[in-house]
Amino acid sequence: MYKVRVILDTKEDVIRTLLVDSTINLEKLHLTIAKSFGFKGQEMASFYRTDEEWIQGEEIPLFNMEEISEVISMQTCTLNTTLPKENDKLIYVYDFLKMWTFYVEVIEISSEEKPGLPLIILTVGEIPAEAPEKEFISENPEGIDDMDDEYGHFDDYEFNEY
Numbered sequence: 436m437y438k439v440r441v442i443l444d445t446k447e448d449v450i451r452t453l454l455v456d457s458t459i460n461l462e463k464l465h466l467t468i469a470k471s472f473g474f475k476g477q478e479m480a481s482f483y484r485t486d487e488e489w490i491q492g493e494e495i496p497l498f499n500m501e502e503i504s505e506v507i508s509m510q511t512c513t514l515n516t517t518l519p520k521e522n523d524k525l526i527y528v529y530d531f532l533k534m535w536t537f538y539v540e541v542i543e544i545s546s547e548e549k550p551g552l553p554l555i556i557l558t559v560g561e562i563p564a565e566a567p568e569k570e571f572i573s574e575n576p577e578g579i580d581d582m583d584d585e586y587g588h589f590d591d592y593e594f595n596e597y
Contacts, residue, residue, distance in 0.1 A: 436552065437514060438543035441468050441527070443560075444536040445567050452542070452557035454549060461495060461509035461517060467553045468537065469529055472562050478530035482509065482517075482539070485524045489538060495525075520544070533566035 437457050443449035451471040455464060461482055469476035484492040495517070499508040518525065518541045527537040 436545045436547050436549055437518070437541055438545070438556075439464075440540050440542045441471070442538045442540075443472065443562065444538065445563060447560055447563070449560035449562055450557065451555055451559075453553055454556055455514065455553045457513075457515040457544070459514050459553075461512045461514065462497065463553075464514060464539075465497065465509055465527070465529075468527060468539070471555050471558075472535075472537075474529060474535075478532075480509075480527065480529045480531075482512075483526040483528070484517075485526050487522075487524070489524065489526065491526055530566070535566045 437455050439453045439455060441451045441453065449472070451468070453467060453471060455467060459467075465480050465482070466476040469478075469480070480497050482495040484495070486492065495507055495509055495512055497509050499506050499511070517523075521541050521544055523541045525539040527539050529535040529537070
């Protein structure tokens with residue numbers, strides 16, 4: 436059994452703590468999280484692997500959209516293999532049009548079996564009426580000052596000539 440804390444990325448604290456079976460797949464976790472925050476679970480969503488600093492890594496999509504069957508999806512990833520240790524983390528994004536973003540962390544792993552899982556054991560805060568706006572800020576890699584420097588000024592070209 437896993438105790439999982441899910442925190443909505445908002446200014447106000449909106450937290451759910453869930454008890455889930457360790458062998459569920461991430462699709463079941465997705466539905467559990469969505470419903471615990473009052474969503475129907477019908478929108479596209481993805482989990483993202485992350486490190487201790489919450490740096491977003493590999494995507495685990497809801498569906499395998501590739502023709503190659505080896506691509507991972509929520510259906511093929513179980514909780515105990517994706518998050519094998521306490522303090523393991525994922526980022527969960529629900530509804531790509533609104534970009535509800537959640538931080539998912541394993542806070543306890545137990546061999547105890549409990550009937551009736553999944554369960555919401557802690558609810559803090561209410562979900563806002565609208566998803567918070569996201570700022571997408573790219574970091575400028577070293578050595579790249581500006582695209583204009585490498586290719587000249589794009590304003591100098593007459594694009595209407597063709």
